[in-house]
Amino acid sequence: MEVSTRQLRAFRLVAQHRNFTRAAEALFITPSGLSVLIRELESRVGFRLFERTTRHVDLTAHGRDLLAVIQRSLTELDDAIANIGRSAKGEQQQISLGTTPLVAANILPPAMREFRKQRPDVRIQLFDAELPTLIKMVETGQLDMSLGIFRAIADMRREPFFRFSLMVARASRDDIPARKTTTWSALDGETLVSLSSGHPHQQLIDRHLAQAGVKVQVGSIVNLLDTQIALVEAEEGIAIIPSFGMPACRNRKVTMSQLINPVVRFDFHLISRRGRDLPPGADEFAAFLKSYVATWAGRAGVL
Numbered sequence: 001m002e003v004s005t006r007q008l009r010a011f012r013l014v015a016q017h018r019n020f021t022r023a024a025e026a027l028f029i030t031p032s033g034l035s036v037l038i039r040e041l042e043s044r045v046g047f048r049l050f051e052r053t054t055r056h057v058d059l060t061a062h063g064r065d066l067l068a069v070i071q072r073s074l075t076e077l078d079d080a081i082a083n084i085g086r087s088a089k090g091e092q093q094q095i096s097l098g099t100t101p102l103v104a105a106n107i108l109p110p111a112m113r114e115f116r117k118q119r120p121d122v123r124i125q126l127f128d129a130e131l132p133t134l135i136k137m138v139e140t141g142q143l144d145m146s147l148g149i150f151r152a153i154a155d156m157r158r159e160p161f162f163r164f165s166l167m168v169a170r171a172s173r174d175d176i177p178a179r180k181t182t183t184w185s186a187l188d189g190e191t192l193v194s195l196s197s198g199h200p201h202q203q204l205i206d207r208h209l210a211q212a213g214v215k216v217q218v219g220s221i222v223n224l225l226d227t228q229i230a231l232v233e234a235e236e237g238i239a240i241i242p243s244f245g246m247p248a249c250r251n252r253k254v255t256m257s258q259l260i261n262p263v264v265r266f267d268f269h270l271i272s273r274r275g276r277d278l279p280p281g282a283d284e285f286a287a288f289l290k291s292y293v294a295t296w297a298g299r300a301g302v303l
Helices: 005-017 020-027 031-045 061-089 101-106 108-118 131-139 200-211 225-233 243-249 282-300
Strands: 050-052 057-059 093-099 122-128 145-148 156-171 181-183 191-195 217-222 239-242 254-260 265-273
Touching: 005 020, 005 031, 005 061, 005 282, 020 031, 020 156, 020 282, 057 061, 093 131, 093 282, 101 108, 101 122, 101 225, 101 243, 108 122, 108 282, 122 282, 131 145, 131 156, 131 265, 145 282, 156 200, 156 225, 156 243, 156 282, 191 200, 191 225, 191 239, 200 265, 217 225, 225 239, 225 243, 225 254, 239 243, 243 254
Parallel strands: 093 122, 093 145, 181 254, 191 217
Antiparallel strands: 050 057, 145 265, 156 239, 156 254, 156 265
């Protein structure tokens, strides 16, 4: 029986997300392509892995048993490859990575800690800054790589990394139940705490507000997502923020609901300078980080 690690990793990701569309987005393949991988795996093992309906994806009893084995096997495989790599190189390597402040504070540090368990010989230097600064630092060679909402840039490699969506943040109140979803049209007349127009996702927000014919009251305009969330908590208005801001909201009296009609998604990319070789271990860390973010997003409920 031949089973590929790609099939096993696809199975593990669907099991974590319980949703084929989100798992496919995390792998940057189509849902139909992901379904093919799962059907191939089910054909190889000889039993169904998931019970699927229009609303739910649940593991079968056999699927749960297999998942436990696969998680151990993939962890052992990744550890073995990392250990052999450390032995072969025998020296500490250094990788510099930049990203925006909220991502640097909430996502990267625990990912770096997990990666260090596999590769203690690789040191990750993390730098937090806004997108224009990050682009300039990659261009000048001060950073090896940077993670963020980047457009295509001349002389830059740009790799799709993960897909997030836009959500509404509101101050939580005991007398008003939290909403799971909010339509764009429901924002009409609201006071909006926004980021400055230089932020790519703020430009995306402004376009969709205009397309929906929604008129909001302009509240504070700030530069950092953390400031935006704090002002929402202080009841200065609502905010439209990327779903990766959910963990920061959980530390405040702020509730989140997904924007619908339409759901608006956008991609995070990893950029590096074209024509410049990345340091040893950089590709391995990038692959680890993409898998880590996909798993983290599934656990955190980030869409």
